[in-house]
Amino acid sequence: xxxxxxxxxxxxxxxxxxxxxxxxxxxxxxxxxxxxxxxxxxxxxxxxxxxxxxxxxxxxxxxxxxxxxxxxxxxxxxxxxxxxxxxxxxxxxxxxxxxxxxxxxxxxxxxxxxxxxxxxxxxxxxxxxxxxxxxxxxxxxxxxxxxxxxxxxxxxxxxxxxxxxxxxxxxxxxxxxxxxxxxxxxxxxxxxxxxxxxxxxxxxxxxxxxxxxxxxxxxxxxxxxxxxxxxxxxxxxxxxxxxxxxxxxxxxxxxxxxxxxxxxxxxxxxxxxxxxxxx
Numbered sequence: 121x122x123x124x125x126x127x128x129x130x131x132x133x134x135x136x137x138x139x140x141x142x143x144x145x146x147x148x149x150x151x152x153x154x155x156x157x158x159x160x161x162x163x164x165x166x167x168x169x170x171x172x173x174x175x176x177x178x179x180x181x182x183x184x185x186x187x188x189x190x191x192x193x194x195x196x197x198x199x200x201x202x203x204x205x206x207x208x209x210x211x212x213x214x215x216x217x218x219x220x221x222x223x224x225x226x227x228x229x230x231x232x233x234x235x236x237x238x239x240x241x242x243x244x245x246x247x248x249x250x251x252x253x254x255x256x257x258x259x260x261x262x263x264x265x266x267x268x269x270x271x272x273x274x275x276x277x278x279x280x281x282x283x284x285x286x287x288x289x290x291x292x293x294x295x296x297x298x299x300x301x302x303x304x305x306x307x308x309x310x311x312x313x314x315x316x317x318x319x320x321x322x323x324x325x326x327x328x329x330x331x332x333x334x335x336x337x338x339x340x341x342x343x344x345x346x347x348x349x350x351x352x353x354x355x356x357x358x359x360x361x362x363x364x365x366x367x368x369x370x371x372x373x374x375x376x377x378x379x380x381x382x383x384x385x386x387x388x389x390x391x392x393x394x395x396x397x398x399x
Contacts, residue, residue, distance in 0.1 A: 192235040198351040198366040199240060199319065205367075208308050208315040209348040212236065213322055215355035226252060226291040229322040233290055234264055236321065244270025246285030250278065250303070252296050275299040280307055284316065291322045301344040310347060320348065350392070360386075362393060 195212050202210055214232055233249070241247040244267035251257040254274045261272035273279060275296050280287060280303075287307055292300050308315040325345070351366035360374040360383060369388045376384040387393075 188232065189235055189239075192232060192239050194365055195236050195352040196239040199317075202349055202351045202366045203317060207349045207351070208317050209304070209310075210317060211320045211323065211345075211348045211350040212352045213350060213354070214352075225293075225322060225324045226256065229291040230256075230260065233288065233321050234260075234267070237270065237288060238266050241267075241270070241286065243268055246283075247271070248273055248280045248284045248287045249290055250275060250280065250287060251290045252293060256290070275303065278303060286317045286319070288319045288321055289323075291324055292320065293324045297325055297344065304344065353392070364392070 191214070195214075199210060199212070214229075237244065237247065237249065247267070247269075248271040249257075249260070249267075250273045251260065252274065254276060257272045257274045261270075264270070264272075271280065271284065275292075284307070289300060304318050308318045323345075349366070350364060353362070353364040353370075355362045360372065362370065362372055364370045369390055370392050371388050372386045372393055373383045374386050375382060
């Protein structure tokens with residue numbers, strides 16, 4: 121999925137350019153300047169998002185985030201607002217498909233996830249981060265020195281227990297779907313006050329827009345994902361972007377060279393718009 125600039129109460133985004141740790145230089149993936157951040161084994165590249173200020177009828181002008189950190193601060197605000205309203209199953213999704221295609225969704229996600237975890241949970245006390253594989257969990261535990269108190273786990277070796285206050289699932293894929301469903305039901309049972317917040321960060325489970333989904337995919341959607349609220353979402357498309365930051369509604373933006381920042385607000389929706397509603 122595409123990576124753009126997510127933010128605030130309404131937002132738009134631009135295109136991105138991804139770089140590979142200084143080896144290959146930057147590669148332009150779309151028309152407007154968003155530079156994507158990737159993480160090498162030992163360092164993290166800066167992400168710069170072009171800032172845009174956009175106004176809509178009857179609302180104050182709002183701006184896009186001007187940095188990756190700003191983006192994740194806003195994602196934290198969306199999470200906090202949803203948590204206060206009683207949501208315990210939450211999705212945060214930043215579209216990274218326009219990034220360096222040699223990097224996986226998980227690899228592209230890690231720098232953003234780390235920043236969100238720091239903003240939201242400080243040093244990580246009471247936080248468990250569950251990765252798809254043991255190798256990524258071990259490397260993150262070694263390198264993420266800003267989160268020394270977090271528990272770094274994977275679905276195969278899962279030690280998350282009642283001492284944990286919140287869980288982040290890092291870019292889970294279809295392979296982890298069955299294990300993920302069982303884990304979520306155990307750690308955050310629906311309708312119980314004891315349910316802990318579970319945040320799925322950049323899931324890569326199933327394309328809900330594809331027709332003829334398998335029985336497994338349908339079960340995953342109905343049983344696992346349906347109770348989740350997407351509180352922060354940013355997806356770039358060839359012509360613009362779709363954005364949401366809870367509690368605001370979903371918004372559609374179109375590229376417009378004459379608009380300040382390169383994007384113009386087009387419409388607002390109570391739920392994620394279908395392709396037929398993009399126009």
